[in-house]
Amino acid sequence: MSLKFLYTHQYQENYPPEEWKGLEFEGTVNETSFQSAITTNTLTFVGPVASLIMDDWIPNYGVHNGLPLRVVETSGNNTEIVFDGMLIIRDKEIYSKLGPIILKIPIVDLTDNLNSLDRVSVFTHSLLKSQGYITNSMYHHLPVVFFLKKGFQDRVFDLKQLVFKVLSTFFQIIQDIFSAIADILGASVAVGIVEFATLIANVFIQINQLSDLVVEALQRIIPIQYYHNVVSIKDVVEAAFAKIGKVVKWGIIEDEVADHYVLSTGIGTEFAQFPNNSTQGELNKFSHGYIIDEYMQEVEKLFNTRFSDRDSEVWIKTKKDPDWQNYSGFETEDLVVEQTKQYQNGYFRDKTEDIYATEIFRYEFDEADAWTLTDKSGDIHEVHRDLITELDPKMNLLKGVKDTRVEWAMAVRYEPITIITEIVEEILNTFGLNLSNFQGLITQWSQQIPSQYQQDISSTTNLLQGNIFVALKAGGLLVEDDTFGRAKIVYAKKVKDDQGNDTKVLSIPANFKDYLGAEYKYNEYYTYDSPAVEYNFQGQRTQIKDWVIPFTLTNYQQVKDNPYFLLGQIEAKLEYIKRTPEGRTATVDIEKKEVFDNNITETVI
């Protein structure tokens, strides 16, 4: 092992600082990658390096140009830059000006510790669109149905009046029939037959008029449908990483991520009457589009992901993805935690801070959209953890709430039959009539929906007619109007054409909560972290802290991109490393997947 110290912008090798033997390099694991730094802030230079600074650097470049310093560690054929920074010449302190010159100079680490996630976090949707990373081909057309929840009672009142009118007219018709029958009694049979037939004809005509009235009234309660372009979460994230030359690997969640879309706030958003590319399709949070940082935070919550930089790839995979079990080649023995009178090497602790008495996964609701306020099923899931054996409630140490809040509102699916039926049913229940006739009418309309409506609706006439029928089709995103204030998270499938090929038009499937609902998200992605017996205590972890282990440059290279390794046969993760190259050891903190409490159970609330 050797350390080389390279100075100036030509990185010329020269003598090391006085402290070189005791230099410590610190690495902190941020989820999966190291952020490394040197532990000391000031180094002492004497001899040739001090002369270089005083006699060469300062006369030529002054004190306000930092002097580059790079430390390279070599072990066998392995070479690694372990420090890349500069000397802050302006803050130097001179302890001797004559034979030898002694300088103490602060140093600063310029190592670029930003990982790929940090880099993409500052992008916006609009930036990716303007630079061509998000293209029109990524757009899909989401039907959005505007339907005022707040007008519900008004509509019910109008329709009650209508039904009253219908029933009154029926009653009048019947009275007319009775009065006509009285005349038939005195006439011949033949005349009676034609008189009765004429009566029935009059009834037909009046019922037809009433039917027209009913149809017009029902049209008033049929909502209007528009379209807005959306880009899948998968495409947005992949576009962001493409900008920095990285390919995203999703693992087992790839297909599901592709069916998740985000519709921006309605404020200032364009909606189109036809599915096309005229609307921008941007995540338009007041024009710039959502910052990818905010976006990635929600993706992490939706799928409980880990992030990892892997050369030209980035991994955004859920924690239970089997790919994470591709451990680094690092190995160490699991038996050296020990204490003697003179010496303590490390200690164990349980990571109880990761265990919560209550865990909630929820979507935010949109105060500006009554549908998200009233359609509450599936947007929150709560579990409570208890002790299997509790000796005294006052001494129960389980505590804390983990509240995972997705900042987007969960989609509400437009289901026309339900909505219309809901209104009509209320009215008809009032009058004690059978619903089947009205349902028959609705079914008849539904059958008239053209399968290729996007082509069929090619004229204004067709639009006016078609809007009624298109709007009857279930699967749009239901919102009150175009002023909703919170972005919507949508799970949607591409509509297939007659040949069975995917089109660009989306539809929210009836079972969308099976994939977007809070219960599904918890059960599918968060039970991996559950400490309860129902999930085999798999979320429990222990920790080994301040543990001194043999640690070489090769070990460092093994774990710096992938801190996961097997400790014995158990999954473990390096959380912190402070190493001394000269001593070939490191003091580490390690997290270990290990059950420490088998007395916890959880209940769905």
Added chain:
Amino acid sequence: MNYLSDKINKELDKIAKIKKQVIDDRIEILSPEEKKEALEIQKKCHDFLKNRDFEGLKKYAAHIKKVKG
């Protein structure tokens, strides 16, 4: 309102009974020739109604009333 709908349903039942009494039952007691003629008239009326030819029915009814009235 429930009263109204109940009333309508009951009245419709009554109409069906009265129609049977004033037309169907009377057809049954006619002579074979008159019965045949009455059934033909009834069939023709049904056809007009079935085809929603209300104008045709109106003219036909006027004709029958003129001839048989």
